[in-house]
Amino acid sequence: MSTALARRLELLNERYESASPIEVLRGTIGEEFPGKIALVSSFGTESAALLHLVAQVDKNLPVVFLDTGKLFGETKTYRDKLVNLLGLTGVQSITPDPAALAARDPKSILWSQNADACCLVRKVEPLQRALKPFDAWFTGRKAFQAATRAALPVFKVENDKIKINPIIRWTKADLDAYFAAHDLPHHPLEADGYLSIGCMPCTTRVEPGEDARAGRWRGSAKVECGIHLPAGQAPALAEP
Numbered sequence: 001m002s003t004a005l006a007r008r009l010e011l012l013n014e015r016y017e018s019a020s021p022i023e024v025l026r027g028t029i030g031e032e033f034p035g036k037i038a039l040v041s042s043f044g045t046e047s048a049a050l051l052h053l054v055a056q057v058d059k060n061l062p063v064v065f066l067d068t069g070k071l072f073g074e075t076k077t078y079r080d081k082l083v084n085l086l087g088l089t090g091v092q093s094i095t096p097d098p099a100a101l102a103a104r105d106p107k108s109i110l111w112s113q114n115a116d117a118c119c120l121v122r123k124v125e126p127l128q129r130a131l132k133p134f135d136a137w138f139t140g141r142k143a144f145q146a147a148t149r150a151a152l153p154v155f156k157v158e159n160d161k162i163k164i165n166p167i168i169r170w171t172k173a174d175l176d177a178y179f180a181a182h183d184l185p186h187h188p189l190e191a192d193g194y195l196s197i198g199c200m201p202c203t204t205r206v207e208p209g210e211d212a213r214a215g216r217w218r219g220s221a222k223v224e225c226g227i228h229l230p231a232g233q234a235p236a237l238a239e240p
Helices: 003-015 021-032 047-057 073-086 098-104 115-130 172-181
Strands: 037-040 063-066 091-094 136-138 155-158 161-164
Touching: 003 155, 003 161, 021 037, 021 047, 021 136, 037 047, 047 073, 047 172, 063 115, 091 115, 098 115
Parallel strands: 037 063, 037 136, 063 091, 136 161
Antiparallel strands: 155 161
16 A cells, blocks of 8 residues: 555544544545545345435446346346436446356356355456446445454555445444335345345355354355455456
């Protein structure tokens, strides 16, 4: 990280230390990174809250949606429902590079052989390409979701871009209250026990008392797809 970027990160965390999520969004979209910021959304079980907040600030904000080719059909249906409900006009569905899939996952079973490699070609690389025009991006991560997210700040730097977690301090109660207050629809699979939803082959139901992300890559040590790994640990973009 450059000295200038480190200083900017420090100033952002100081400036928005006591800011509400909507204040963080207004400040970063309108003042800090005008035209150079995007939201990355999975349109998963908790995504509607941040999407609703963003819609109050800028319905045209670029929203990056990673269509990995392995998603639940219900996730795409939910995406379309939220886009229409919230009036979002900047949603971009990003897909993996066909040549990369043909070379590295020709039988479409890489997920069962090497989940990290599958996430690299289907999520990490497409996202890195999609984010090239931007200096900063929003995520919907919350501290309560998992131990690996408990100490995350609102602003951090990864791969020389500012990553912003506007609702990181929200509790599950805060999230539920927001959904109720704004009558936001839930992901259709949530009621069936899917509390964190990624790709279909690598997502299972969560049992009562389990961590909300326990159903992701169940039975393995893997806890993140790669797009949220700490700087220096995420897989590098494989240039053609």
